[in-house]
Amino acid sequence: MLAAQPEEGGHPGTVSVRFLHSTDGSRVLPYTEWTGVEAHQEATEAGDHDKGHEIFSGTPGVRLTHGGRRHLCHALRLTEG
DSSP: OOTTSOTTOSOTTEEEEEEEEOTTSSOEEEEEEESOHHHHHHHHHHTTTHHHHHHHHTSTTOOOOOOOOOOOOOOOOOOOO
16 A cells, blocks of 8 residues: 555645554554645545555455545543653
8 A cells, every 4th residue: 555655745635644453453444634625625536546446445355435524623632641
């Protein structure tokens, strides 16, 4: 998956990309943060997700969720105590 990422850094509206995994290691969720809804729509229309989709859909055992958009309402800041 990392090798499939564009060398030039991807779409300019991308803030970060993470792969979140479950504590037992049985599930992985690719998570991308965008500067806004418009940036995500532009990347989708430009086909920026096509290579990743190809890899995931061709991997045995992978169940596609077909994405979704969530809006951050609250964030928690953990401090050492």
